Amino acid sequence: MNQHAIEVKGLRKMFGQQVVLDDMEFSVEEGTIFALLGPNGAGKTTLIHILSTLLEPDGGFAKVNGYDVSDERNMVKRSISLTGQYAAVDENLTGAENLRMMCRLSGLTVKESRNRSDELLEKFDLTKAAQKLVRTYSGGMRRRLDLAISLVVNRPILFLDEPTTGLDTRSRQALWSIKAELKTEGITIFLTTQYLEEADQLADIAAVINRGRVVAMGTPKELKSRVGNEIIELRDENDEIIRSVPTKGTIEDVLQVMNRLKMAVPQGARVHIRRPSMDDAFLALTEEGKEVMSS
């Protein structure tokens, strides 16, 4: 059956007078990686909390694995894993003990728990650190343990709230490769991120939200193409960017833009023409970007 892993329609959430999610609408196909991109305070965590039943919406509806987040909370909870601020890691236990405890709590036998823990420690490159107390772990190791714990029981949908925030490049890349592995197992991954690069590398579909609304959605490639086909960048003699202007990529358009720019830039400025990045798309699609693009 080809159903949506997540379906959101007219979703609304207010905190006091502040509208945090405003008529939000999108769906996520089963087995895909979906990235929710948005600046600080855009409403990403609020949305994850509603989808994982930690918060009640004020209007509209959301279904996760076919279950309504308000009316079928238990079924939703059984369909998801959630990593992030809420993972219960005991600092005074070892990584292996934490994992085995979670396995036992979720109903596995002692033997099954040992096997599943070993398998996850291996997958997340924690076998060597398995017998060390978690309080001695680095940030990257904690994140990997957090992710491993969220996978103790195979659930069809995995929520990752800013999973790589604060990780060094190496740990981030390790997490990316694990997520790609999960995808091959058919798990739907819903992640929030402020790293455009992350959405670009990983996601099948990315939605950009700003002030509680979806302002754009598509494959990272589609989102990038919304910014224009080629970007003209003018740099000064220190290689600092002076102007960055999207074009349609045709010779006529590029010439027209160059002519316009000629009047406004200092002599000696150098020209680069490049493909748009996710950063360009993000800036162009959010409020802040509109100012940049129209300047």
Ligand SMILES: Nc1ncnc2c1ncn2[C@@H]1O[C@H](COP(=O)(O)OP(=O)(O)OP(=O)(O)O)[C@@H](O)[C@H]1O
């Ligand atoms: N419990 C709460 N009570 C009041 N306001 C809240 C509450 N939780 C969030 N907000 C507000 O709602 C808005 C959206 O917050 P949210 O945490 O969902 O954003 P976010 O996109 O996850 O941001 P960040 O990237 O900084 O984590 C913010 O303005 C925040 O101050």
